[in-house]
Amino acid sequence: MSWEGRNIISIDEFSKEDFYRVLKNSEKMIDLLDKGTPLNVLQGKLMSSLFFEPSTRTRLSFHAAMKRLGGKIIGFSDPRTSSRKKGETTSDTIKMASAYSDVIVIRHPNPGAAKLAAESAEVPVINGGDGSNQHPTQTLLDLVTIQQERPPSSSDSNIDGCKVAFVGDLKYGRTVHSLCTALKNFDTSFKFIAPEELEMPKKYKEGTDYEETNELELSDADVVYVTRIQKERFPRPSEYERLKGTYVINENVMNELKDDAIVMHPLPRINEIKSTVDSDPRAVYFKQAFYGVPTRMALLAMVTGALEEGELI
Amino acid sequence: MMLVRHIRNGTVVDHIKAGKGPGVMKLVKGDTEDPVVLAMNVSSTRHGKKDILKLENVYLDEDTLDLVSLLAPNATVNLIKEGEVEEKRKVKLPSEIKGVLKCFNPKCITNQEREPAEPEFKVLKNPVRLKCKYCGEVFAEKFFKNVQKP
Numbered sequence: 372m373s374w375e376g377r378n379i380i381s382i383d384e385f386s387k388e389d390f391y392r393v394l395k396n397s398e399k400m401i402d403l404l405d406k407g408t409p410l411n412v413l414q415g416k417l418m419s420s421l422f423f424e425p426s427t428r429t430r431l432s433f434h435a436a437m438k439r440l441g442g443k444i445i446g447f448s449d450p451r452t453s454s455r456k457k458g459e460t461t462s463d464t465i466k467m468a469s470a471y472s473d474v475i476v477i478r479h480p481n482p483g484a485a486k487l488a489a490e491s492a493e494v495p496v497i498n499g500g501d502g503s504n505q506h507p508t509q510t511l512l513d514l515v516t517i518q519q520e521r522p523p524s525s526s527d528s529n530i531d532g533c534k535v536a537f538v539g540d541l542k543y544g545r546t547v548h549s550l551c552t553a554l555k556n557f558d559t560s561f562k563f564i565a566p567e568e569l570e571m572p573k574k575y576k577e578g579t580d581y582e583e584t585n586e587l588e589l590s591d592a593d594v595v596y597v598t599r600i601q602k603e604r605f606p607r608p609s610e611y612e613r614l615k616g617t618y619v620i621n622e623n624v625m626n627e628l629k630d631d632a633i634v635m636h637p638l639p640r641i642n643e644i645k646s647t648v649d650s651d652p653r654a655v656y657f658k659q660a661f662y663g664v665p666t667r668m669a670l671l672a673m674v675t676g677a678l679e680e681g682e683l684i
Numbered sequence: 685m686m687l688v689r690h691i692r693n694g695t696v697v698d699h700i701k702a703g704k705g706p707g708v709m710k711l712v713k714g715d716t717e718d719p720v721v722l723a724m725n726v727s728s729t730r731h732g733k734k735d736i737l738k739l740e741n742v743y744l745d746e747d748t749l750d751l752v753s754l755l756a757p758n759a760t761v762n763l764i765k766e767g768e769v770e771e772k773r774k775v776k777l778p779s780e781i782k783g784v785l786k787c788f789n790p791k792c793i794t795n796q797e798r799e800p801a802e803p804e805f806k807v808l809k810n811p812v813r814l815k816c817k818y819c820g821e822v823f824a825e826k827f828f829k830n831v832q833k834p
């Protein structure tokens with residue numbers, strides 16, 4: 372089935388087969404980037420990049436992806452300079468962009484904006500994050516990272532068989548919830564490591580093989596996914612002060628880790644991973660950020676119809 | 685057995701779980717000026733205690749009945765015409781609700797001024813909850829127990 376014209380709005384719309392297809396096509400893009408082959412599959416195509424709230428990393432990653440494929444970009448990166456300031460609705464801005472371009476990437480502060488955009492546009496829409504709701508390309512690049520950085524497996528993917536430890540704010544962390552939802556399509560088990568106040572909500576734990584603890588004990592983990600604990604989440608500052616040093620990845624924690632485990636983080640980090648850990652080959656968070664480019668290249672090529680069944684056409 | 689008089693024309697919502705009557709009344713009453721009678725904690729042979737609501741000269745439309753089902757999924761609705769029960773039916777919990785309720789998340793795109801997004805919910809069961817198809821938030825009964833007919 373072709374993905375031409377498909378919107379990428381929510382991770383909940385992805386089937387197991389969809390995830391495998393993204394993994395496969397992203398790998399294809401990684402190979403092409405490694406070889407340094409100049410690509411022109413999206414030559415003559417325009418991407419509208421509509422950032423109703425700023426997000427430098429997501430924007431740069433999408434722009435790099437489009438340009439690597441030979442395409443061009445129009446759009447805005449700051450709502451203060453956009454027509455929104457003049458009172459135009461999101462829906463109208465999308466309709467206009469849809470008439471100008473072949474694919475739309477939207478970032479928006481209001482949850483549900485990406486679905487509205489998809490309904491308003493005639494061209495495919497990719498959600499680059501809509502408020503507290505969804506950020507599907509982050510989750511897809513997280514999966515690509517695990518697939519690429521874990522040792523080759525005899526299963527269908529290198530993700531299968533992994534024990535994934537989530538560390539930090541598991542209650543409010545959108546990235547964590549979304550990745551956990553996606554991983555239910557693979558043969559994975561979970562370890563949820565968080566302070567009591569920030570435990571993983573029940574609905575994400577349901578139907579999974581998991582353990583839960585507030586001790587940072589990682590010796591049995593294959594993938595460690597670290598997130599930031601924000602001060603604002605605590606009713607009392609003293610609680611935050613008490614906990615802030617508890618879930619920090621330092622050299623001692625790395626010494627406990629398996630040799631082939633990987634440590635991931637959606638970035639930016641504050642102090643939850645010490646910079647002294649960065650040179651450890653198991654610390655893959657900067658590679659993870661890099662994988663955002665080939666993953667988004669694959670998605671852009673798929674929804675515009677330039678890439679089918681892993682072939683560049 | 686009851687002090688509640690029979691109505692000649694209108695709607696009787698029966699078998700409302702005891703305690704849910706006031707919420708249902710608020711929901712369906714609208715701006716009628718005709719008599720509305722709510723009986724609470726009435727003994728029922730089937731369910732222990734129940735609430736009953738009678739609305740004179742009011743007939744409820746499908747959208748409103750959908751909303752009633754959120755609060756009282758086991759209710760029965762009798763349409764009375766000229767003193768006779770013209771139609772008796774059970775409310776049915778719909779699988780989705782569209783256009784009749786606003787999203788309870790103020791940041792939701794459906795609540796932003798002039799955006800053409802019609803609020804739409806998936807109805808989750810046991811217990812009844814509403815999941816917004818736009819913002820993805822799930823709302824428990826405490827959110828919709830006080831809704832009013834739009």
Ligand SMILES: [Zn+2]
Nearest residue numbers: 787792816819
């Ligand atoms: Zn909503």
